[in-house]
Amino acid sequence: MKHGHFMTCCALILAGSLGLSGCSAGLPDAYSLSSRLPALVSDLDSDKDFTDGFAADLCVVTDESAYDPGFITSEAGALFDVNNRQTLYSKDAFETMYPASITKVMTALIAIKYGNLEDTVTVTEDAVINEPGATLCGIKPGDKLTLEQLLYGLMLPSGNDAAAAIAIHMDGSIEAFADQMNEEARKLGAVDSHFVNPHGLHSENHYTTAYDLYLIFNEAFKYPVFREIIESKSYTANYTSAAGDSVSKTWKCSNQFITGERDTPQGVTVLGGKTGTTKAAGYCLIIASKDDATDGNFISVVLKSDSRPHLYDNMTNIISKIVK
Secondary structure, three states: OOOOOHHHHHHHHHHHHOOOOOOOOOOOOOOOHHHHOOOOOOOHHHHHHHHOOOOOOOOOOOOHHHOOHHHOOOOEEEEEEOOOOEEEEEEOOOOOEOOHHHHHHHHHHHHHHHOOOOOEEEOOHHHOOOOOOOOOOOOOOOOEEEHHHHHHHHHOOOOHHHHHHHHHHHHOOHHHHHHHHHHHHHHHOOOOOEOOOOOOOOOOOOEEOHHHHHHHHHHHOOOHHHHHHHOOOEEEEEEEOOOOOEEEEEEEOOOHHHHOOOOOOOOEEEEEEEEEEEOOOEEEEEEEEEEOOOOOEEEEEEEEEOOHHHHHHHHHHHHHHHHO
């Protein structure tokens, strides 16, 4: 599945035109956007939402030939040094792929950025997910939870029902929330993404790239509550059922680096992240890590590994570059 790269190239040129601090293979000089892209943008100020998405604290990728594509077996992957604004590895970072449940990072970002975490959310019938094999946090129509509790149900057990409940609470429908996701992606410069739902269940029109996921995750990671959620091994939600009874559910994290099922390279601590798996997307993972010696932060992403063991093997290989 490959969509055109015209907008990706535009994004990279735009990044340079705004004086973006590049990565190790970054753009050496500023560019005049109006002279290079007159058909796309005639007046830089008129597209403020788009241009504001690129800031001086982002990495760019301009040449992937410097990196060994055989270093990982997944179809795409990348490692970004957040503090030094450098790309340490990139393989097909601009190829559009299905993100599966990594989609939920965008859902969480919108809920945290624009919602009130103390809101009481009543789960509706529209939030029911009936697709076979879909992961659920186990909420039911009529249940009353806070938006913050739903975020834990969204990110730890990867509840597709929590995603739907959040979307309907925020915007009234799945479709309207997807529109907001696409608008937020545009503001962040994630120009190769298109979302049709808040959870990542498969649709041919629901796709993104490793680089866009970095942009989205990087924005979400700025919020302390997002970091607190993804760093949690488990969370117990106490809420009220439709019948008025007290309900207590404990949700466990699915990230094997966080649960301790997979070791990290020496000198690297995985802070948290989001897994994603569907038949079409394969096995996917995005994480934040830190260099124990410097406390520097890194974002890494792996898309479309062929198995869960290989997913974590690929991610381990990528984050091993942090301490080399």
